[in-house]
Amino acid sequence: MTIVEFTPVPALAGGVLIGLAATLMMATVGRIAGISGYLARLIPPVTAGDAAQSLLFLGGLVAAVVAWPFATGQPVAHSVTSSPVALVAGGLLVGFGSVVGNGCTSGHGVCGLARFSVRSLAAVVVFMSTAAATVFVARHILGG
């Protein structure tokens, strides 16, 4: 094991921002900030109210990336190296799994753990394990 590119201060600061976002949503509208849940609510049949909430929350995510370079003068660090086949397979699995498992990294990983939900803890342990196993197989067995 080699530790690379460890960035503890931005990592902690970013985590606090995510926590503040989840707190704001709970304090103002009483809801869990689960991103896959909001995205799934845009799949028909949708109600106008659900659609507006989802589009604004998810639109805020996109707007942050668009605004970032103008606000800070820095580019958004972003690099995808996966093949087209991996992108399609990964997308299908993430979408399918988040609906079947009722949540993703935000709903289970942040909000669920913060509520001390045993269900979310189980989901997090499982998806962290299969994610790490997948990277292990791709990089060290298949040699990606």
Add this chain to the structure above:
Amino acid sequence: MALVSFFISGLLFGAGLIVSGLANPAKVQNFLDVAGTWDPSLALTMGAAVATTAIGYRFAWARKGPVFAERFQLPSRTDIDARLVAGAALFGIGWGLVGYCPGPALAALPIGGVATATFVAAMIGGMLVARFAATGTSTLPSRAAT
């Protein structure tokens, strides 16, 4: 006002993804690569996000209800069933394969080009398949986020 807070929550969440590096699939894959080039940063991000949320929720719940809504809507289920475990397992494989979970993938749409658009289209396709498989229609019985 409620709608404004959805947008501001999204902005803050997006800023957190960018600042932490969670918006960067290369960093996420290094975080998951414990046996190789391990970048432990995102463990701190998860920890800080959970701790901040746990404290923030207690302050939020100390009030009678949310500021712009009638009541708090919290997931009520506590059972660990096969669907949860299977769904989480498949989700993790997809996350590891690319380094995108749903938030970072959506956030990166303006900068990620064809690769990000491909992932997001497939992700929505996967959600449609899951709904159809669950009910035979596109209506999902449980709409809880967690």
